[in-house]
Amino acid sequence: MTGAETPAEHDCEQVLTRVYEFLDHELDEASGDAIRSHLAACEPCLDRFDVEQAVKALVSRCCGNDKAPDQLRSKVLLRISELSES
Structure with missing residues (x-):
């Protein structure tokens, strides 16, 4: 390019x-569609995308079955509720 x-x-x-x-x-x-179009035209971004896609797949494969602790889950849900009310 x-x-x-x-x-x-x-x-x-x-x-x-x-x-x-x-x-x-x-x-x-x-x-x-805009991102797909950009990736098709921009090799450096496509390279970065490929790396991020591989990292995501690796994390999913290695940690995909881990469940968040109940306490963390409760804190996150509480925070989401607080943010949606404001």
Whole structure:
């Protein structure tokens, strides 16, 4: 990729900050399409995406069956409830 074809640096930053949302299918269709399009055009971001995807798969494989302690689960749910009320 050369010159005008190179995605803007701020676009790369935006894509990379949302990569886990993309991997977890948490983005709306338009945002997901924008990231897919960017990854197709930007080899450095695609390389980073591939690494993050591999890390996510490794963590899932190694720790995917671990259950959060009940106390942590309660604290998280309480905090979510507090945030949704404010």
